[in-house]
Amino acid sequence: MTDIFFHICNKMKSFLLMELLCIIFVSHNVSGQGNIRIRHVLSMIPSYRESYDYNPTLYLLSTTEKYIINGRVSVPYQQRVYPFTIQPLGYHILSVSNYDVGYNTGYRSLAITVEADGDVVVYCSGGYGSYYDSFYVMPFNQLGKEYYLYSYDPYSTNIGSYFSISALQENTDILIYFDKPYIYSSVTYDRYNPLAIKLNSYSTHLFEVTTDFTGTYLESTKPVSVICGTPEVSFEGRRSAMMDIPAPVESWGSLFLVTYFKSQSNYLVRVLAAYNNTEISVETIGLNDTRIVTLQPGEYYHQEVPTGTMFISSSNPVMVVQYTWSKYPAMVMVPPLDRAIKGPLRFINLVSENNDLTVWISSLDVHGLLVDGVTITGTPIETDYYGWSIIHITVEGDENHVLSHVDPDVRIVAIAYRNGYSANAVMYFVQEDSDIDTVPPFIYDCPDSPVTAESNANSNLVSVFWNPPTAFDNSGLDVKENSNFNPGDTFPPGSTDVFYTFTDISDNNATCMFEVLVRDVTTPDIMHCPSDLVISTCTSFIEVSWEEPTAFDDSGQDVTRNMSHSPGDQFFIGDTTVNYIFTDLAGNEAICNFLVTIGPQKCTSPAVTGLIVAITIFSLAIILLIIAIVLLCVQQQLCGKCDNDCRDEQGNLIELRGLHNVLSIIDMTGKYDIIVQGPVDGD
Incomplete structure (x- = not known):
């Protein structure tokens, strides 16, 4: 028709x-x-x-x-x-x-x-x-x-x-x-x-x-x-x-x-x-x-x-x-x-x-x-x-x-x-009449679009209900109904098209289509949000690193990450808040933030440290020189002017042994064993 x-x-x-x-x-x-x-x-x-x-x-x-x-x-x-x-x-x-x-x-x-x-x-x-x-x-x-x-x-x-x-x-x-x-x-x-x-x-x-x-x-x-x-x-x-x-x-x-x-x-x-x-x-x-x-x-x-x-x-x-x-x-x-x-x-x-x-x-x-x-x-x-x-x-x-x-x-x-x-x-x-029926069924109560629901934090899918449409055909006969979803079916966050197709005995079709819109109101779930960091330094700033947080959304879709700082950034002395914001496709935001505290430490400057080391080495050299002079004098007192042939007060022969920077003086009785480290003049 x-x-x-x-x-x-x-x-x-x-x-x-x-x-x-x-x-x-x-x-x-x-x-x-x-x-x-x-x-x-x-x-x-x-x-x-x-x-x-x-x-x-x-x-x-x-x-x-x-x-x-x-x-x-x-x-x-x-x-x-x-x-x-x-x-x-x-x-x-x-x-x-x-x-x-x-x-x-x-x-x-x-x-x-x-x-x-x-x-x-x-x-x-x-x-x-x-x-x-x-x-x-x-x-x-x-x-x-x-x-x-x-x-x-x-x-x-x-x-x-x-x-x-x-x-x-x-x-x-x-x-x-x-x-x-x-x-x-x-x-x-x-x-x-x-x-x-x-x-x-x-x-x-x-x-x-x-x-x-x-x-x-x-x-x-x-x-x-x-x-x-x-x-x-x-x-x-x-x-x-x-x-x-x-x-x-x-x-x-x-x-x-x-x-x-x-x-x-x-x-x-x-x-x-x-x-x-x-x-x-x-x-x-x-x-x-x-x-x-x-x-x-x-x-x-x-x-x-x-x-x-x-x-x-x-x-x-x-x-x-x-x-x-x-x-x-x-x-x-x-x-x-x-x-x-x-x-x-x-x-x-x-x-x-x-x-x-x-x-x-x-x-x-x-x-x-x-x-x-x-x-x-x-x-x-x-x-x-x-x-x-x-x-x-x-x-x-x-x-x-x-x-x-x-x-x-x-x-x-x-x-x-x-x-x-x-x-x-x-x-x-x-x-004039016709034997060919070309009139599709008439649909009543096609739901207004969209049919809305809100996501559930405990589940990725939400059950959505609506009043299903009905249809009447000019033939007076029952029509065949086919739909891709039924009331009470579960839907993920986002938009899903629902179709009802009604077919009469002459294969004329009428379609009711509406949108099921599950509004995602659940924020992304953040994992590994760092604890506050406290670091000391003897300089005015320092590079700081940490394990970055991640997030997962119940929709299964990727989330967008925005952060105020990245690992390896330089932080100055004081308190700095680091923010990570994760946003899903529905605009829901989850925030991870932690505090990085940089404190001062008492330190000596490198120039002073080098001077101290130089003075220490010089002082040691003076001390060793003095020791060498003293030993030389002792040798002269014990041995007089002898060339490697010295005796002690009792007339015992003293043997002088020198090896590199070590000088050993041993009398024949073994009562003296003097070891001096440092430069020795002669062997």
């Missing part, structure tokens, strides 16, 4: 003469049998008279000519189920009886759900008496999480406007930023103070607003369905109910041709912005009137057009709403041309009376437009405006019809409205 681009519908019912409704344009739907395939959810606004039931009527249109479609409509608060069967290319009308919305606003269980085993277009009409309207019911895969709401033009007089929000899933959180102050439960809310609500599956919340709430913004955590409207609009005595489902922001466009409806002239246009600094160009064709306006989110441009066609373009996607009031009150979203699809478009007219259509085609060949394969005569309004042409045509009868062009590549979009005295008429265009 190709992407469904955009869906718009609104029909305005007069009391006597006119109905106005919006035709939607969608891409072709996939057909299939045997399993629930498409899920819709809708709700209503109150009827114009309290205690009157709406009894909404659902119109279910088949888009396939190949088989019968079976399905069911469920009304949970009534605990009722309405089965239905649709013939190929047929339709089924189903009335939900005794469906009373009531005037009590707040949380309600009023949602209606539609399921089928083949693709169907679903739309609903509801109201009381002649005060009713119709709208298109978007399938779940066309719903969004961001909407801007709008109400009827403030020129009218009405009894109050409403909007209702319906959820498909449990625990759907919604924030509503009201364009004007809104009091709810005695608290005032506005665009700076949003109202927060929570909805469960197929529940609704109804709001009544007494002012024009155009520009009110809502965002939700899961896709929701929204309906806006009022049970009674009155202008110059003409009255109508109106309901419309706004398109989600993601379905807006940037190119519009807005023209009058057949049999009417003047109209009013509002252009709503969702993005900052959105520049819009509004040109009234034929009047040489072009206006450039810059809008901020929630702001809208408002212009009344007496007649003719407007060309609107924008720098960012916008939503254009058209109002009529000169003859009968009406409100319709204008389909963007840049969202149009190729024909053919299949539709059904549910009344026997004629319907007028305004048709846009991406071709200059206005005569190539076909209804049921036959050329139809229309009234060209504009031709060749940026490659687009606008034509007014009339379609007769209540049968199924096909709108196409002789060129199959031409894109087509249309609005249908009714002039005449008749019952309600609603039309929807759908493209």
